[in-house]
Amino acid sequence: AQKVTQAQTEISVVEKEDVTLDCVYETRDTTYYLFWYKQPPSGELVFLIRRNSFDEQNEISGRYSWNFQKSTSSFNFTITASQVVDSAVYFCALSEAGTASKLTFGTGTRLQVTL
């Protein structure tokens, strides 16, 4: 069975600080996909990144970066120089490769960025 653990339920930082959101996953599949989604206060789910299990290269997109470590089954997300607009709930998710995307979500980490 698949499982995604986001141990940090809530994080508060001051603007311009860097923050890392942790994600640890469990799966028996050799091919799988990892995701991060953002849920701002308005409630919609915004796709941030998808990473497949064969690609362990870290990725950077602006102030966002992701560190995929297969050896520790982790897919952590770092926001550099955080901004108030980054305040949201962030979800890590796992999907097995197959006919449809059955995403298993973590419980989310609420990030609060203050001035």
Place this chain on the structure above:
Amino acid sequence: DTAVSQTPKYLVTQMGNDKSIKCEQNLGHDTMYWYKQDSKKFLKIMFSYNNKELIINETVPNRFSPKSPDKAHLNLHINSLELGDSAVYFCASSQKGSNREKLFFGSGTQLSVL
């Protein structure tokens, strides 16, 4: 312009009623989903349809019945609503191919059962 649209955005109803939530996607995707987010923000898949065919049914009570008239629509009908059905319901879609696992979500329908 909205890629995945759900209606209504808010739904308040009494226990025992029957209600429907509609979902439409204009992305040309072949697969659609319903996810439920509970009061603790936990997101869990309920159903998935591929080209109008049910492919995922995650042990959801049979009071919940998805209906897909065509591949651009996936509606959710709920009979005999219970207090525990109160949640935010998200519709999503994806496309076969290398981007299959990238889901596009609607903005959610907040259901409150009184």
